Amino acid sequence: MPDIIYSAFAAPLRETFFQKALIGGSIAAIVCSVVGCLVILRRMAFLGDALSHAMIAGVAGGYLFMKILFNTEAHAPAMLIGSLIAALVTVASIGFVSRVSRVKDDTAIGIMYTGVFAGGVVLVSVFRGYIHIDLMHFIMGDVLGVADSDLWVAAISAGIVLSIIILFFRQFQLTSFDPVMAASIGLPVALIDYALTTCVSLVVVSAVSMVGVILVVGLLITPAASAYLLSDRLDRMMILAAIFGVTSVIGGLYLSMWLDSSGGGAIMLFCSLQFIVILVIAPNYGMLARWMRLRNSLPQQLVEDVLVESSRFGKTVDLNQLQRKISHSKAAFTKALKGMSRNGLLEINDNKLTLTEAGSVEANRILRAHRLWEAYISHVGAASGSEVHHRAHELEHVNDVESVDYLDDLLGHPIYDPHGAVIPASDSHCSTGGECSLSYLREGMSAEIIDLPAEGSDSRLNKGTKVTIGPRRENQTEWIIFLQDGSKVALDHETADAVKVRITSISS
Amino acid sequence: MTTEPAKIPAIEVENLTVSFGPRPALLNVSVTIDQGLLVGIIGPNGAGKSTLVKAILGFVKPDLGTVRLLGSSLDDAKGRLAYVPQRGAVDWDYPITVYEVAMMGRYPNIAWWKDPGRQDHEIVNQALEMVRMSDFKNRQIGGLSGGQQQRVFMARALAQGSDILLLDEPFAGVDAATERAILDVLERARATGRTLVVVHHDLATAAEYFDRLMLIKQRLFAYGTPRQVLNQDLLSEVYEGKLKVFSGMGKAEECHA
Numbered sequence: 001m002p003d004i005i006y007s008a009f010a011a012p013l014r015e016t017f018f019q020k021a022l023i024g025g026s027i028a029a030i031v032c033s034v035v036g037c038l039v040i041l042r043r044m045a046f047l048g049d050a051l052s053h054a055m056i057a058g059v060a061g062g063y064l065f066m067k068i069l070f071n072t073e074a075h076a077p078a079m080l081i082g083s084l085i086a087a088l089v090t091v092a093s094i095g096f097v098s099r100v101s102r103v104k105d106d107t108a109i110g111i112m113y114t115g116v117f118a119g120g121v122v123l124v125s126v127f128r129g130y131i132h133i134d135l136m137h138f139i140m141g142d143v144l145g146v147a148d149s150d151l152w153v154a155a156i157s158a159g160i161v162l163s164i165i166i167l168f169f170r171q172f173q174l175t176s177f178d179p180v181m182a183a184s185i186g187l188p189v190a191l192i193d194y195a196l197t198t199c200v201s202l203v204v205v206s207a208v209s210m211v212g213v214i215l216v217v218g219l220l221i222t223p224a225a226s227a228y229l230l231s232d233r234l235d236r237m238m239i240l241a242a243i244f245g246v247t248s249v250i251g252g253l254y255l256s257m258w259l260d261s262s263g264g265g266a267i268m269l270f271c272s273l274q275f276i277v278i279l280v281i282a283p284n285y286g287m288l289a290r291w292m293r294l295r296n297s298l299p300q301q302l303v304e305d306v307l308v309e310s311s312r313f314g315k316t317v318d319l320n321q322l323q324r325k326i327s328h329s330k331a332a333f334t335k336a337l338k339g340m341s342r343n344g345l346l347e348i349n350d351n352k353l354t355l356t357e358a359g360s361v362e363a364n365r366i367l368r369a370h371r372l373w374e375a376y377i378s379h380v381g382a383a384s385g386s387e388v389h390h391r392a393h394e395l396e397h398v399n400d401v402e403s404v405d406y407l408d409d410l411l412g413h414p415i416y417d418p419h420g421a422v423i424p425a426s427d428s429h430c431s432t433g434g435e436c437s438l439s440y441l442r443e444g445m446s447a448e449i450i451d452l453p454a455e456g457s458d459s460r461l462n463k464g465t466k467v468t469i470g471p472r473r474e475n476q477t478e479w480i481i482f483l484q485d486g487s488k489v490a491l492d493h494e495t496a497d498a499v500k501v502r503i504t505s506i507s508s
Numbered sequence: 509m510t511t512e513p514a515k516i517p518a519i520e521v522e523n524l525t526v527s528f529g530p531r532p533a534l535l536n537v538s539v540t541i542d543q544g545l546l547v548g549i550i551g552p553n554g555a556g557k558s559t560l561v562k563a564i565l566g567f568v569k570p571d572l573g574t575v576r577l578l579g580s581s582l583d584d585a586k587g588r589l590a591y592v593p594q595r596g597a598v599d600w601d602y603p604i605t606v607y608e609v610a611m612m613g614r615y616p617n618i619a620w621w622k623d624p625g626r627q628d629h630e631i632v633n634q635a636l637e638m639v640r641m642s643d644f645k646n647r648q649i650g651g652l653s654g655g656q657q658q659r660v661f662m663a664r665a666l667a668q669g670s671d672i673l674l675l676d677e678p679f680a681g682v683d684a685a686t687e688r689a690i691l692d693v694l695e696r697a698r699a700t701g702r703t704l705v706v707v708h709h710d711l712a713t714a715a716e717y718f719d720r721l722m723l724i725k726q727r728l729f730a731y732g733t734p735r736q737v738l739n740q741d742l743l744s745e746v747y748e749g750k751l752k753v754f755s756g757m758g759k760a761e762e763c764h765a
């Protein structure tokens with residue numbers, strides 16, 4: 001057993017080519033991923049693809065230049081500089097085309113890079129007698145054949161790019177988030193854009209020899225996209241992206257050893273799989289999390305039903321009895337109860353449910369909304385018969401205090417709904433010490449008048465007069481109040497609204 | 509103005525309640541708008557003006573209440589209504605001319621296998637004439653000023669041939685001259701007997717521009733002539749007292765009465 005583990009994990013590490021691949025690949029992956037974060041936030045993924053293709057012209061150009069002038073074969077620094085130049089020319093021409101014409105950015109990229117790429121392909125094939133580079137190698141990459149020079153190139157460009165990004169982090173952040181604001185505070189937005197595209201060119205150039213033209217864009221954006229699913233801050237996203245880049249390289253290299261496959265392919269395959277796993281399990285933006293959220297969200301209607309039904313039974317109810325009243329599945333019911341007790345709306349002991357203070361207030365509010373909606377629906381004739389209850393049931397979630405109070409006032413502060421059930425008094429108004437219009441008060445409550453209309457009201461009513469509310473008369477349209485000496489005053493709706501009171505007691 | 513007396517109301521909204529949560533965006537709104545009027549909807553931000561327009565268009569489903577257009581239900585009245593949304597949602601570099609945009613208003617009436625007929629061209633020309641954009645017919649739409657762009661979209665709505673036009677803030681972000689030009693279009697459209705309902709923000713000009721005003725903030729606070737609606741008590745209730753008094757409010761009334 002240990003033998004298998006040894007040959008699978010440790011043995012490759014003793015091979016120089018594997019070590020070089022690991023080091024080179026990791027360096028390339030780190031810078032690619034960090035720059036990739038800015039690339040995906042700017043929605044420039046296509047640009048990375050374009051640059052890697054355009055480079056082929058630069059490689060060929062650099063090769064020919066050295067071959068013709070100095071007769072040296074495959075001079076690496078020249079090819080590198082050539083590809084950088086090709087990348088920058090491509091970037092500049094893309095900017096130029098989209099600036100001077102109506103052609104949009106993505107179209108300009110498509111035009112310019114295929115043009116430059118085609119130039120490179122033609123160049124290589126015309127001078128195939130002189131140029132001894134393997135296009136296949138360039139397109140597919142060869143991470144397991146990394147040369148020392150490639151390592152140096154990767155290390156130096158990584159150093160340059162990372163320093164630029166760290167030094168100018170805030171500038172990059174602002175221009176990618178809000179370029180207009182960036183320009184307005186005097187940042188050289190165009191320059192920063194060029195710096196970013198130069199960085200992209202550099203990292204692409206240094207990574208192409210390992211993973212090839214086609215796959216390099218994956219290394220640029222996939223780890224960054226994985227990190228994007230996990231973090232809400234750019235700096236953390238960059239760090240995470242770098243880590244995912246490195247794990248892709250390590251995982252991919254082992255994969256390629258075990259399967260005896262192409263190194264670049266295995267790295268990108270691993271990278272993509274890693275993304276898919278993160279896509280599924282990411283805690284906030286992942287699919288699993290979304291599914292869980294949907295599953296855990298309590299259906300509003302069920303919560304309201306539980307509250308209202310339990311308050312109808314009085315504050316404490318037997319769970320089985322309650323469940324029979326509610327038209328949801330047992331599972332949903334149990335889940336709703338759990339969620340509601342977590343939210344402090346109710347407590348459960350010995351299969352009995354007790355509404356908490358908060359729960360009763362909430363239940364009262366919903367019941368009040370429900371019955372007032374019933375009264376309103378009958379009043380405007382929007383429905384009749386059992387339909388009234390159904391519509392009100394749908395509408396009871398519209399229970400914002402102010403809106404419900406408006407309905408209450410519109411209907412003349414009714415005490416009974418159309419079915420003869422009592423409409424609960426408003427908790428938000430009718431609490432001891434609360435101040436509101438007298439019209440909201442119900443029989444048995446006592447209050448002290450704090451304000452009343454200057455004219456038109458009974459002379460026995462004054463500021464400071466203590467009153468007790470009596471029954472409602474005349475088809476609920478006349479408020480009877482008793483003064484302390486036992487005498488009786490009748491008020492109409494308008495006056496009852498205008499008389500403001502401070503409640504001294506809410507029970508008779 | 510309109511010659512024959514219009515009996516059927518253009519828009520009847522009855523007991524409309526629309527909610528997106530516990531607090532309804534519109535509550536118990538009932539209003540009847542007669543044909544041939546230029547009506548302004550005013551109210552503070554978040555009052556539900558756009559929601560009312562969308563409910564009239566049938567874009568949002570009301571919790572309660574009904575909307576009738578020219579006597580028939582919303583479903584039957586499709587096509588009798590044209591909508592001019594707020595500016596900005598289109599790609600201004602799109603290769604299309606002013607004339608073609610206005611012609612789009614005719615598309616619902618042109619069978620897909622046919623070309624626009626002579627009548628369609630006539631209607632489009634009239635519509636462009638009405639918004640005074642005939643001289644710009646062959647311009648690409650990006651090369652127009654903001655107010656001109658707005659007018660092109662009004663021409664498109666006019667070309668639809670609808671009797672009722674709903675406009676969401678056509679005066680937002682245009683200069684005084686353009687505002688006059690747009691108002692001019694509205695008045696010309698009214699003169700052809702159409703009913704126009706316009707979401708408007710500027711109380712200072714509301715009295716001058718509209719025949720009727722509708723003041724809403726979740727509920728309908730008032731619907732009537734500008735003189736009735738722009739009263740200090742109502743306004744300070746709806747705008748929570750953060751308003752200056754408007755002088756000369758009744759002035760515009762005489763000319764429309």
Ligand SMILES: Nc1ncnc2c1ncn2[C@@H]1O[C@H](COP(=O)(O)OP(=O)(O)OP(=O)(O)O)[C@@H](O)[C@H]1O
Pocket residue numbers: 528533551552553554555556557558559560
């Ligand atoms: N799709 C929606 N989802 C949730 N709430 C919405 C939605 N549309 C509107 N609302 C809410 O409804 C209310 C009314 O919005 P509406 O857009 O109708 O206001 P408005 O009067 O047009 O405001 P403004 O003058 O700012 O345009 C607002 O409180 C708004 O938040």
Ligand SMILES: [Mg+2]
Pocket residue numbers: 557558559
């Ligand atoms: Mg709006």
